[in-house]
Amino acid sequence: MTATEALRGGQTDGAALAGKVAIVTGGASGLGRATALALAQAGARVVVADVDAGAGREVADLVGGAFRACDVSDLDANRALVDFAQEEYGGVDIAFLNAGVMTGCGVGEDFDLARYRRAMGANLDGVVFGTHAVLPALRARGGGAIVATASLAGLAAVPLDPLYGANKHAVVGLARSLGPALAPDNVRFNAVCPGYAESRIIDPLRGMLSEQEMPIIPAEVVADTVLRIVTGDSTGECWFVQAGREPEPFRFRTVPGPGKPAGV
Numbered sequence: 001m002t003a004t005e006a007l008r009g010g011q012t013d014g015a016a017l018a019g020k021v022a023i024v025t026g027g028a029s030g031l032g033r034a035t036a037l038a039l040a041q042a043g044a045r046v047v048v049a050d051v052d053a054g055a056g057r058e059v060a061d062l063v064g065g066a067f068r069a070c071d072v073s074d075l076d077a078n079r080a081l082v083d084f085a086q087e088e089y090g091g092v093d094i095a096f097l098n099a100g101v102m103t104g105c106g107v108g109e110d111f112d113l114a115r116y117r118r119a120m121g122a123n124l125d126g127v128v129f130g131t132h133a134v135l136p137a138l139r140a141r142g143g144g145a146i147v148a149t150a151s152l153a154g155l156a157a158v159p160l161d162p163l164y165g166a167n168k169h170a171v172v173g174l175a176r177s178l179g180p181a182l183a184p185d186n187v188r189f190n191a192v193c194p195g196y197a198e199s200r201i202i203d204p205l206r207g208m209l210s211e212q213e214m215p216i217i218p219a220e221v222v223a224d225t226v227l228r229i230v231t232g233d234s235t236g237e238c239w240f241v242q243a244g245r246e247p248e249p250f251r252f253r254t255v256p257g258p259g260k261p262a263g264v
Helices: 002-007 030-041 053-063 074-090 111-138 163-185 200-211 217-233
Strands: 023-024 046-050 066-069 095-096 145-148 187-194 237-243
Touching: 002 046, 023 030, 023 074, 023 111, 030 046, 030 095, 030 217, 046 053, 046 074, 053 066, 053 111, 066 074, 074 111, 095 217, 111 145, 111 163, 111 187, 145 163, 145 217, 163 187, 163 237, 187 217, 217 237
Parallel strands: 023 046, 023 095, 046 066, 095 145, 145 187, 187 237
Antiparallel strands: none
């Protein structure tokens, strides 16, 4: 039984996150909604953030939390979100920086500057701005956990949407780099990298996925992976979530060291 199923059935797995406060961006649907449910079931008080106010408030009501409208591509909106969480619940311990969109254009004749800016704003700026905004609140609590939604597109080539691959690779790079960088503050930074998971972002691809008999990962599987990361002790890791496999940290190869000049 997943954490979300337990919540819906009125059960609890104990209170692993009792007293903790979590922010979930992109929390109105898909992975964000499922993760808000999982965090609440584990005892956390949840602030749901999204540009979709109607659906976001429904999720907040479902988890007994609070809702804040937030465009994550706006730095001040991220700061206001953290301020809101502190005012509502006294602090922040967990941030799931999940909001994201598909790009919808390439780099050739189909390049569209507005779509490019929108995708980079949500998928990369949203993680950078969210991290910048929440760090003081986490430090004030003695540390905490940040999980950013990347993608398998951040671990492999994505010919169908190279710009999406670019911003998701950037999120992976942030996780690997910020993990050790933030460790002295007792702040853990990790990424979750799902394959094709149940969310609005795959809506344009559903026909193709069905034709190719590609399994879609339930959002609850991703949510439970985020919960494992949050309640664990790892940092700087990128957890892949792939259909038919147990989620685990992706094992990166070490880059070759410098070679000796010829003749030495």
